[in-house]
Amino acid sequence: MSRRVTVVTVVTAVHAPSARFLPExxxxxxxxxLPDGWEWRWLIQQDGAGDGVLPYVPDDVRVSFRQGRAGGPGVARTMALARAEGPYVKILxxxxxxxxxxxxxxxxxxEADPAVGWATSRALDLLPNGTTAGFPGDPEDGPVERGAVLDFWAANGFRAQVHPATLCxxxxxLLALGGWMALPASEDTGLLLALNxxxxxxxxxxAGLxxxxWEGQVTGQSAHTDPVEREARMAVVAARARALGEFGWRYG
Known part of the structure; x- marks a missing residue:
């Protein structure tokens, strides 16, 4: 008799320039x-078509790979949700x-608290020389109350106190909120604020991440800091989170 397994799905968006990091x-x-009875499944979704990613995808039955029309990392992750299993989705x-x-x-x-909708962790920058550096002002270990992320983000130059790349x-x-926002960037911040x-x-x-x-990351490109686009992104991210809060719908 085969043992019963509960799956946690790990979702990764990738494009050709970042594919070389997949093995790491x-x-x-x-x-x-993982605890007994748990296994991970890794869903890799290429943002766009082409042959530049597949050579870096591991040959492992726990790993599945798909590609589709280019739309940015948020679109790729949301498309991957069609293949997601289990009660939890981890971002990587x-x-x-x-x-x-x-x-x-x-x-x-x-698993310990059904009223907690999501978890994050401390992140360390991995620098090109292999060293790591922490972020200043990390909160204390423990719960993040509803609405706290938006308040902190709005008061601190659009920087959240917890990192959206560490979300589980x-x-x-995640499905009820529609996945990631349809934005050219900050789509993960938009999801984080909506969740909270x-x-x-x-x-x-x-530290969990x-x-x-590196020189090719999306957040390091000049378009990411274009003031007109950035202002529009931040406005819609905040408006969505505030609207959700005002509607009064609560998880758990």
Whole structure:
């Protein structure tokens, strides 16, 4: 008789320039030690078509790969949700790495309290020379109350106190909010603020992600800081979160 397995889905959007980092992301997944009865499945979704990504996709039955029309990382992740299994979805960008134990800590939080809709953790910048650097002002380990992320983000130059690239979220809640926002960037911040508008979250003070800094990352491009586009992105991100809060719908 085969043992019963519960799946946590890991979703990764990738395009050709970042594909070379997939083996390191895969290595960090393979180092995760999950509780008995749990397994991860890795959904890699290429943003656009072409042959530049597939050579870097690991040959592993736990890994599936698809590609589709280009629309940005938010579109790619949302398309990957069609293949998602299990109660939770973990985000892992193609150029980042999980730290040992990160996935098990997320599961422990979400399994322990059904009222917590999502979990985040401390992130460390992974610099080109291989060293790491932390972010100033990380919150304390513990719950993130509903609405707290929007308040902090609005008061601190559109910087959230928890990193959206570290999200692990209940799959049904993610689907109910429509996945990631249809924005050219900041789509993960938009999701984070929407999640916090309707549910409590959690922050783990232990580092759960190595956030790679490199010359090709989207957030390092000049278009990302264009003031006109950035103002529009921030406005719609905030408006969505405020509207959700005002409508009064609550998770859990």
């Amino acid at each position: 992301a895969y290595g960090s997944l393979c180092e995760q030690r 960008d193609a150029d980042d790495q999980l730290t040992p134990g990160a996935l098990a800590r997320d599961l422990a939080v979400l 979220v209940r799959r049904e809640l 508008a309707v549910s409590r979250g959690w922050f783990s003070a232990r 190595l956030y790679r800094k």
